[in-house]
Amino acid sequence: MSALATASISQEVTPDLANKLLYYMVMMRELEDRIELKLYRQGKILGGCYTGRGQEAIPTGSAILSRPDDYVCPSHRDMAAFLIRGMTPREILAQYLGRVSGPTGGRDGNMHMGCARRRILPIISSIGASIPVASGIALSMKYRDEPNIVFNYWGDGATSRGDWHEGINFATVQKLPIVYLCNNNLFAYSTPLDKQMAVENVADRAPAYNMPAEIVDGNDVLAVHAATARAVKHARNGDGPYLIECKTFRIGGHSAHDSADYVPDGMREEWSKKDPILRLQKEMVDREWASEQDFKQLRQGILDEISEAVDWALEQPYPDPATLEDNVYEVI
Numbered sequence: 001m002s003a004l005a006t007a008s009i010s011q012e013v014t015p016d017l018a019n020k021l022l023y024y025m026v027m028m029r030e031l032e033d034r035i036e037l038k039l040y041r042q043g044k045i046l047g048g049c050y051t052g053r054g055q056e057a058i059p060t061g062s063a064i065l066s067r068p069d070d071y072v073c074p075s076h077r078d079m080a081a082f083l084i085r086g087m088t089p090r091e092i093l094a095q096y097l098g099r100v101s102g103p104t105g106g107r108d109g110n111m112h113m114g115c116a117r118r119r120i121l122p123i124i125s126s127i128g129a130s131i132p133v134a135s136g137i138a139l140s141m142k143y144r145d146e147p148n149i150v151f152n153y154w155g156d157g158a159t160s161r162g163d164w165h166e167g168i169n170f171a172t173v174q175k176l177p178i179v180y181l182c183n184n185n186l187f188a189y190s191t192p193l194d195k196q197m198a199v200e201n202v203a204d205r206a207p208a209y210n211m212p213a214e215i216v217d218g219n220d221v222l223a224v225h226a227a228t229a230r231a232v233k234h235a236r237n238g239d240g241p242y243l244i245e246c247k248t249f250r251i252g253g254h255s256a257h258d259s260a261d262y263v264p265d266g267m268r269e270e271w272s273k274k275d276p277i278l279r280l281q282k283e284m285v286d287r288e289w290a291s292e293q294d295f296k297q298l299r300q301g302i303l304d305e306i307s308e309a310v311d312w313a314l315e316q317p318y319p320d321p322a323t324l325e326d327n328v329y330e331v332i
């Protein structure tokens, strides 16, 4: 089975679900903006700073369908997946600010974070490396006869790595319960799609593994949600992995230091018109579920929540240098 289909908008969306989706997309946007456009520029965040501006619909529309005992393996563009799994803005900000109260206890200052209790695999910096690990997690679930599944996220660039092919091959042969979410944002750092793969779509790679795949508009959170619901049903049913290729665009640079001058003129402006947040808001207004005033209130509440979390995180201590050698296997 390898049908490439364009998902239609789910008719089963309720106002409650739409509000939840909107909350997480706006929280991701505003939290990342605070991190990149303020804290990073104030010199409070060191090292790389990666955001998923314009891609919020992908982690939101999919991770919202995860159950507490499922596992999520996010990429560096999937802040909403962390939020949906229960990681708080306070914890995330403490992580970025290198404080002891963050998920890595101040060992790292960006998105290389996870949480075993919430079943979030930490982001692995080496692109493509999460795919075999996701296979391993899913295999353990299968061995234990657990009814859980894995959500594994990555970009188009990851699909040209050997790890991707090995991990997918193993998962499909073993019929592992995995939903793959590809954010195809048309660039892997500065490399455009046609310079790193000879097929038009990432989904075109799926038939080689006898894996079902579909292509969706990654800027349409309802379409991502509907496709994920199909994929989840497939994976929970024991029918093996399922790939959803979400077509999108990275509105910012690869990371905060990147002005992305390699992006052709006009492309960013064109994609900005397809902003996933504005799109859901329009849908909600058209269905008479919310008004512009509601959106303003929601955003203000989120901004207040973030400001409170920033103040809290800035008061947290840095790790004690005496703990430097804790949690390492061997000190040479």
Ligand SMILES: Cc1ncc(C[n+]2csc(CCOP(=O)(O)OP(=O)(O)O)c2C)c(N)n1
Residues within 6 Å of the ligand: 075, 077, 125, 126, 127, 154, 155, 156, 157, 158, 159, 183, 185, 187, 188, 189, 250
């Ligand atoms: C093996 C490896 N090569 C290079 C890098 C540096 N790097 C980090 S993210 C990235 C781009 C990845 O592109 P893609 O998988 O499409 O994800 P996107 O950043 O577009 O979401 C690169 C080249 C890395 N982390 N790992």
